[in-house]
Amino acid sequence: MPKLTLDDLEKIREQTKKKTGLREGGEYRAKITVHMGTCGIAAGARTIMNVFLNEIENRDISDVILTNSGCAGLCSREPMATVEITGQPPVKYVDLTEEKAKEVLEKHVLGGKIVKEYALGIGSEKTDY
């Protein structure tokens, strides 16, 4: 290992920050939730999760949170994912495939434009408990 220069130090900082930045909370551009109840997993939600994960990695995106949640209640339309751009109402996407997931990431998460063809609706059900 050769000794670091100031530039190397900065490079390590930037690179590692991308991987560890999500530990620190703060502002995020968007949150993607893949619904991974039994129904979702059976319908291929795992593949969808991997697509998002790979895209986030390959495109070097550091301000998007990828998470999962349980069944959204519409098991027949799985795999589903919810995209929530910070400050905007969440959008649920249904019947996702690898291709559709990539498109959603590209157009909605990064581009800010909802992909209406795949969207089930905007907003979420009310909770009352």
Added chain:
Amino acid sequence: MNQKTKDKTYRLHLMVCAGTACVSNNSFEIKSALEKEIQKQGLEDEVLVVATGCNGFCERGPLLVVQPGNVFYQQLTVKDIPFLVEEHFLKGRPVEKLMYIPPEEKTPVPVLSDIDFFKKQVLIALRNRGLIDPEKIDEYIARDGYKAMAKALTAMTSDEIISEVKKSGLRGRGGAGFPTGLKWEFVKNASDSNGNIKYLVCNGDEGDPGAFMDRSILEADPHAVIEGMVIGAKAMGANQGYVYVRNEYPLAVKRLGIALDAAREYGLLGTDILGTGFDFDIKIVRGAGAFVCGEETALLASIEGKLGEPRPRPPYPAEKGLWDHPTCINNVETWSNVASIINRGGKWFSSIGTETSKGTKVFSLVGKINNTGLVEVPMGISLREIIYDIGGGIPGGKEFKAVQTGGPSGGCIPKEEIDLPIDYESLTEAGSMMGSGGMVVMDEDTCMVDVAKYFLSFTQDESCGKCTPCREGTKAMYQILDRITKGEGTDEDLVLLEQLAHSIKDTALCGLGKTAPNPVLTTLNYFRHEYEAHIKDKKCPAHVCRDLNVYTIDEETCLSVGHGCDICRRNCTSDAILGEKNEAHKIIQDKCIKCGVCYDVCKFGAVKVD
């Protein structure tokens, strides 16, 4: 180098606390169970498990914080892991039953930052706690690590660094509170006739009972200490540093060693650091655990390979330290504050705290308190806020009696002073001292004479024996206290105690000896009535000093409630209890050895103590 995290993006980071408290509660087993289960569920490319340093909330360990989201799981067992992994990390349903529920409440608090224990804390020295793997230098660098060092080495002169530290108002966190910038200036300007060599030392010989601030910093963020020392080295013109750390802190020694190797490999230590031409390296010296070696001159002697005994000052280490060269010795926590001061400016640091005490202080909160743990709070916070808001109050609804700060050199502050804002001056005025930050909370069941006796037994045990006042004086004080707790004390004893205390204070050689009488003086000041009760009434009000207790059985309760259950008689080792099943029992005082077993085993409250 194994830097797996550099190559992959994970969607979840599981921050497992691996400070000593959690490790002793099996956090490494939890970590392996998590890894195994994550693999089983096929999540190993999505979920990363990270071992961090101490999270602080030791009471609730083993701990796990899930990021992003800051979800706080506590008191985990290996058995909980399969369910947790499947529910939360596979299906995305956080598991409420593993979350923290505040005492006397019913709903869990899922997010760490919403928990009272964490809310009032301000992290500077512990800025990276729970956020990085202390064994990975890249993660430290990502949190702006070594940025301040780079700035100090490339863009600041020695005087500029010292002036920034002076501006910050940082004072020594080891206890005495000497202004750090001033000390640095002394060392920088000290003339060294034999070769112009200067040394830096980090004092990690943390010996106060109940104190674990330094250990936790070294375990959680060793690079913060290293970076602070390199900055100090540039400011003072030193090329060699030592970290003196007790050998009873194996995890701290290990993580510091890994950190030093990694820093050397990156060229952040050693010769020509970052290509700037500046040389500085650090060695670890392991101490054998003698309390006296935390005293700076004894510590220096120990590094030199001599007997760890103090010597008179002056000359101060800043003039004649290691091998007679000017030496700057600062505590672990002091060093770990330095990088933030250089990064964010002395003015920022001095905006936190009180008039005379700037920044934050790390305390280890222990004793009769709900939330045992490590806290970092701004100077000037009140004892009440620490004990009730952060510490969650006293367990079992008991009443708060006193808090002991500053270890064996400190004193007991009574409940009347609970609104005292904490800084160096206020604690000293109250008869105690800041010390390195141990805070032992005591409730109504604590006997203050017994506490004083405990600390004196500690100091007389740990006295190095070099000077007579400490060697003989603390022993004599201990003997008097022992007599008092046995009911053999006299009125003259209190006078003698005070005389002894003052003469030790005035004549002992080192700081430890001079402050050893503090626990006695403060308890005599605030709790004199307890001493008097022991001496005049031959009673221990808290019923701690068993020689003074008289045990009796309330025959009515024994018979009508307990139906003469006979448990006390069967457990009595000295055949001092008379009675048979279904009969009222009775204690024969002449035979009773006051062990208290009958009191402990009686389920009906029939055994009384007075």
